[in-house]
Amino acid sequence: MSIQIIKAGILDTVQDGGRFGYQHLGINPSGAMDKYAMYIANALVGNHPEEAVIEMHFPASVFLFGYPALIAISGADFSATINGDPVAHLHPVWVNKNDVLQFHRPVYGARAYLAIAGGLDISKWLGSYSTNLKAKAGGCHGRNLQKGDEILLCQSFPSTPGQSEFIVLPWKADDQREDIPNEIWVLPGHEWHRLTTESKENFTMTSFVITQQSDRMGYRLNNIPLPAMTNEELVSSAVSFGTVQLLPDGKLIILMADHQTTGGYPRIAHAITAHHSKLAQRRAGDKIQFRITEQAIAENLYLQQQQHLQQLRNACTFRLQQYFNG
Amino acid sequence: MNPPSFSYRIFPLGDSAITIDFGNCIDEQINISVLSRFFQWEQHPLAGMTELVPAYSSLTVYFDLPKVKKTAGNITAIEWMIEQAEQRLKENIFLQETPGKMMRIPVCYDSEFAPDIFRLAAANNISPEEVIALHTSKTYRVFMLGFLPGFAYMGQVDEKIAMPRKPQPVNVAADSVGVAGSQTGIYPLDSPGGWHIIGRTPWKLFDAEREEPVLLQAGDQVQFFSISKNDFREIQNSALLKESSQGDT
Numbered sequence: 001m002s003i004q005i006i007k008a009g010i011l012d013t014v015q016d017g018g019r020f021g022y023q024h025l026g027i028n029p030s031g032a033m034d035k036y037a038m039y040i041a042n043a044l045v046g047n048h049p050e051e052a053v054i055e056m057h058f059p060a061s062v063f064l065f066g067y068p069a070l071i072a073i074s075g076a077d078f079s080a081t082i083n084g085d086p087v088a089h090l091h092p093v094w095v096n097k098n099d100v101l102q103f104h105r106p107v108y109g110a111r112a113y114l115a116i117a118g119g120l121d122i123s124k125w126l127g128s129y130s131t132n133l134k135a136k137a138g139g140c141h142g143r144n145l146q147k148g149d150e151i152l153l154c155q156s157f158p159s160t161p162g163q164s165e166f167i168v169l170p171w172k173a174d175d176q177r178e179d180i181p182n183e184i185w186v187l188p189g190h191e192w193h194r195l196t197t198e199s200k201e202n203f204t205m206t207s208f209v210i211t212q213q214s215d216r217m218g219y220r221l222n223n224i225p226l227p228a229m230t231n232e233e234l235v236s237s238a239v240s241f242g243t244v245q246l247l248p249d250g251k252l253i254i255l256m257a258d259h260q261t262t263g264g265y266p267r268i269a270h271a272i273t274a275h276h277s278k279l280a281q282r283r284a285g286d287k288i289q290f291r292i293t294e295q296a297i298a299e300n301l302y303l304q305q306q307q308h309l310q311q312l313r314n315a316c317t318f319r320l321q322q323y324f325n326g
Numbered sequence: 327m328n329p330p331s332f333s334y335r336i337f338p339l340g341d342s343a344i345t346i347d348f349g350n351c352i353d354e355q356i357n358i359s360v361l362s363r364f365f366q367w368e369q370h371p372l373a374g375m376t377e378l379v380p381a382y383s384s385l386t387v388y389f390d391l392p393k394v395k396k397t398a399g400n401i402t403a404i405e406w407m408i409e410q411a412e413q414r415l416k417e418n419i420f421l422q423e424t425p426g427k428m429m430r431i432p433v434c435y436d437s438e439f440a441p442d443i444f445r446l447a448a449a450n451n452i453s454p455e456e457v458i459a460l461h462t463s464k465t466y467r468v469f470m471l472g473f474l475p476g477f478a479y480m481g482q483v484d485e486k487i488a489m490p491r492k493p494q495p496v497n498v499a500a501d502s503v504g505v506a507g508s509q510t511g512i513y514p515l516d517s518p519g520g521w522h523i524i525g526r527t528p529w530k531l532f533d534a535e536r537e538e539p540v541l542l543q544a545g546d547q548v549q550f551f552s553i554s555k556n557d558f559r560e561i562q563n564s565a566l567l568k569e570s571s572q573g574d575t
Contacts, residue, residue, distance in 0.1 A: 020376055020377050020388075021376075021377055023377055023379045024364070024377075024378060024379050024380055024471060024544065025471050025475065025476060025539075025540040025543070026471040026472050026473060026474055026475050026476055026477050026514075026540070027475045027476075027539070027540070028475075125534065126539070132475070132534075134474065134475065134515060134517075135475045135515070135532070135534050135539075136534060137534035137539075142534065187338065187340060187341060189339075190337045190338075190339070190345070190347075234350060235350055235351060235352055235381070235382040235383060236381055236382060236470065236472055236473070236479065237345060237347070237381040237382070237383075237384040237386065238339060238343070238345060238379040238381060238384070238386035238472075239339075240339055240340050240342075240343055240388075241340075242340050243339070243340065260472065260473050260474075261379060261471075261472045261473070262379070262381055262470065262472030262473060263472075263473075267339070270338075270339065270340030270341070271340075272340070272341050273340070273341050273342055273391065295338065295341060295402045295403075295404050295405075296402050298341040299341060299391060299395055299402055299403055299404075302341065302391055302392070303391075303392055303395060306392050
């Protein structure tokens, strides 16, 4: 029971909900950039929400299934095919032995997720399957997937009836694609007051381009410099996914899943957790716009997402049982 | 012991964490009280807490937003966590003055491993030998870990070898020993960095394969001692031998 990488993508890694409890040792949480998408993919195949998935960037790997499996693809739409035939996004898909999954075009978003029913048979490092690229640990040998890698699966699955074609199961997750994909809501950070009045205005009134120097650690933004009123140094303290730091040259960086555990740059804002998913789907070259919101709204939006996911899990469990146990 | 009289501020770090800030400074007494709270709260967590991150003069509490929201009632989860932290900060603190271990770490200050030692010496009008003597003269406190897995921020160095960090980061080899401001530290991994590199240790500060991947912890005491290039190679080789013999068994 395995899948094999027959062509490597640019940056495909094994990720899960993240490695928590080790930040006091400087070990960052890693984990899926778009956890919401990861939860959806896992729900579609009936997995535990935090089960290991494969996070893909474009161009993505080409996968060969060594065994039948139930899979789902979520997050970015890279126009997937199996054996050359288009395969629907956000559906459970039943594949056979020797099926080849590949991705052709980045239609939407930056990161796609592949979940496989039963999960990946790899060992955890410090309680998590996530790949920590810096520490070269976790996931598949602590690195991105390479040609020839074979990942064992935890669960065997029967072939499709007739064993010929893959089957797209007839239900779909509502991905609730955001209506304003470029708008990222933030809460003011502790050093927000350091910005001049003009900088504050520019922060919310102008848009910010995500530069090429953006990766799983963080997005560097190309913005008109935002001068601060003071450059008083800060001693290092904790920073988080979504923290917007002001660099000495007035440019901004948004910390993402592989962020450092601590930092000493002014924290002028924090992207709300409910918007981490849409932030993770923005690509280099995309423009984003910040909008300041408040804690109560941030909390409600996050809870709504969690409720939506729970409903999806319940529905998927029911549909999968019906489908396979009739 | 009575709670120390350090004043503090609590502020949100995004929607799912709060930071208790004891004053943006590098101060041993404040750091002792931060770590004491850290050890205490690790043993007796706040309700809904998922992770604690101590730093020089602050303690950050991450929490499970949906879980906390359920108990928070009419107030926000953040407000509820701040209230909880304020209550817990009134509890007696058991100061752990010497909670950590004492480590003597070998460092080879040979120029091959110390690309910045001449510049640092020149900037402070002393010789490289004096840099080595001063760097090995003190016992340092590990104030915190951060930046990279296992990167220990230690201090404080003699002011005669202090130097502001480089304006632009350069590539730094793993195990390099550096100075920035009044801090000293060891890069556990190859990384860009802005610290002035004055030597290298044959020890592994971080090893993902080890049961305890990280060698130093906040609260530990560290002394450096100077070794020759030969000693450096020997220690490195014996570590490799140990690894391969472990591999055989």
